[in-house]
Amino acid sequence: MGGGTNKPVLFVDGKRLDGRDIDELRPIKIKASVLHRANGSCYLEWGENKIMAAVFGPRECIPRHRVDPYSAVINCRYRMSPFASLDEHSKAGPSRRSTELSKVIREVFENVVIGSKYPKTAIDISMEVLQADGGTRCAAITAASIALADAGIPMKDLVCAVAVGKIDGKLAIDFSKIEDNYGNADIPIAVSSRNKEILLLQMDGLMTKDEMSQAMDMAINASDKIHALQVEALKEVYTRKAQDKPDEQVS
């Protein structure tokens, strides 16, 4: 954010470095149910971001003192792999950033997962960022939401997330890493797709109230596009599984 010395030109004729318009998302590819051991999983590519998300549970809640007698406990793990960026190999293990993000992401899913169906259990959500190019927390939330649905866990809604940022005084959606590095503000927003309520909201950078209002509109509009892709990905699981098992189709 902010500094850096050789700032590239981020807008040419109203287009961004990668040719996108200000309200255009990067290409998103989603494949649900990709891991056999997990109860639900999702692999998501969002621009150059590559995310694997998996859900285990509802299962026994360990340690036992964390058990909630009325609801499932939700655990979230967001991690950046040490090889995720073009920069040098980073330290393995949790960073302060990933600890904070795991917390705010958990709060998102505590909202939508109907935990009261599974008291005394735990639902564990893992999000591994295998490759990072800006906007990984939003990509991870979008992926985890599908993994939860794939695991058959009852939810009030699917969650879509996207960040809005400001570069050269202009608001734009879904920053790539380079835009993020030279941008002036970053606002990750997670939205409940059905009722457009805001489940995650973070912001840093200098913004006016009007700009915040516009940023929320941009994220809410984009959530419809992301939601459509999520639904597609979940439907595709059934066609794929039907084709994988031709033997069972014989009657």
Added chain:
Amino acid sequence: MEILDEIKKDYVRDLLQKGKRADDRKLDEYRKITLERNPLSSAEGSAICRLGNTQVLVSAKIDAVEPFADRPTEGVLSTNCELLPLAFPAFESGPPSEDSIELARVVDRGIRSSETLDLNSMVIEGGEGKVWGVYLDIYVLDYDGNFFDASTLAAMSSLMSASFPKFEDGKVIHEPAKPLGLKSKVVSCTVSNFGDKKVIDPSYDEEIAAESRITIATTEETLCAMQKGKRGSLTKDEVLGLIDIAFQKGAELRAYL
């Protein structure tokens, strides 16, 4: 402990239905705020903020450090937080909890993105490439809710009372030499949400009973950081309303600095 919390939640929510708070405050009223400037002589700047029964000490220590490799001409700002075991029965020793990391990062984000501290003017003259590093340490001493606003107030106050030290013959001499030249006063406003009821400066009991929480940091002119917390959701219009509140209360808080 947890059973008591459950009982308190109902009590707080029932009172709020009548538009009341347990300590008789108005919904948009801060608790009593006091700022003690420079309680420490070992750091360049320091402050204790008391917000009702919540008490936070922040120290701003300044040293000559190597800059980050990718930012050779920028000073360093680093914010750390300890939720001390003496502040609250459930605060434990050991590695930093996610609450303490979140607090440190939210305070850091407000101060950093406001650009109140000009990192580009922190290269030390004659320091052979070294830059000034400002270390903010947040020590929560007593906890009764809303450590965000108390910490931001104390952090800002500690920066305002600090100066860059002297640098002579390759060594730092901890005597004030040059003011930090802060450009604005950053404050944060934290609100707990209970459906249509919004409670400013939540106490601990209010914090645990609330559906969601939002912290909005502002300078005199602009928003500079936001963080929503807890599982409850907010609508766009609610967020915009809370931004208005943050600016209005921000002006009140800034008067303490």
